Amino acid sequence: MSESITYEQVGEILGLAAARDQRTVGDGDVMAWYDDLNAAAVSYADARGALAAFYVEQANVRSEHRFRITTPDVIRLARQARRERVKNFVYEPADPDEPTDQFQARMRAQLRAIGDGRVPPPQKMPALEGGPAPNVAAHLRGLLREVPDDEDGDGEPKPRVGAMTVTCPREDCKARVGRHCKRPSGKPRTEPHPARIALAQGKAYDPDAERAEMDRRRAASAALLNADRAAS
Structure with missing residues (x-):
């Protein structure tokens, strides 16, 4: 779970929202947002990012159809941002023979660190490295069959005509x-x-x-x- 957002930080988030949509903010607004964002485990950094993303979305909406951001919008966009960060996650084991409980705890910690933004997310999809095991080709040779040549006598490809x-x-x-x-x-x-x-x-x-x-x-x-x- 990410760090909880403080009452003061919620007030700052609402102040930034008010600067964009000219809403009025009272103690009741701060208390409601504080409860909702903490219940959803939305951090201050994710809430600010969600706020900016929301108003970027609103730039593509006709002015008469725009609306003010609410806590469900913040939670949705914050969760979306977390999913994007961990999309290409690759677990880094402590050692090849680590026990299951250590693996689970370590993987959760790595996912949390990337999801919170404390560790940069992978920039590219993980690539397979090293090629197949040495005995794979030998096993395949016994399973594969030869495919007839698809060329004529002059080395030109044979046309496939239905x-x-x-x-x-x-x-x-x-x-x-x-x-x-x-x-x-x-x-x-x-x-x-x-x-x-x-x-x-x-x-x-x-x-x-x-x-x-x-x-x-x-x-x-x-x-x-x-x-x-x-x-x-």
């Missing part, structure tokens, strides 16, 4: 560019016809060869079905 960039060459489909191939029923297929994929890859389309392949598959399916029936 099947839907060409018209399907099948007579019973003829799906236009950008449209899905169709089934004989007229419903769209989830996958392009193999002939369309081949055409997109620059391969020649041979309808006779495709029909022969389809006939072969049908014959194989029929033979398997007949064998199952004979076995039963």
Whole structure:
């Protein structure tokens, strides 16, 4: 918890607010602000920072829509400032084998010091250093598989062409560019016809060869079905 704010410091904060928005300040105002800011553990430094941030925000508001700062505004902006300070927090251990209770107490103290502004917050996100452990690469070699070369014989990158960039060459489909191939029923297929994929890859389309392949598959399916029936 940050240092409590004193009654005199609350009076100074309200005086600074009055200098900006011309409010009148009485003992009741000071007492209410004192109770609220101490209940929220807002320090004097954070309260002053929140006050300045509030009036910077108000500069972007039309004059008829501006309003005077209240304790909820101060608490919100003070907490926001604390979150920003500790955003890139990296714990600094006393030693690698410190016990759990020491770790927890030390981490809380470091967070409190940065949150209070007594220690400068990290300026950059922490970077990974040192690379992987020596045995990581050896383990990965047993898990990874080789990816086929993505270059043609001349060392130039192979263009990646999708099947839907060409018209399907099948007579019973003829799906236009950008449209899905169709089934004989007229419903769209989830996958392009193999002939369309081949055409997109620059391969020649041979309808006779495709029909022969389809006939072969049908014959194989029929033979398997007949064998199952004979076995039963």
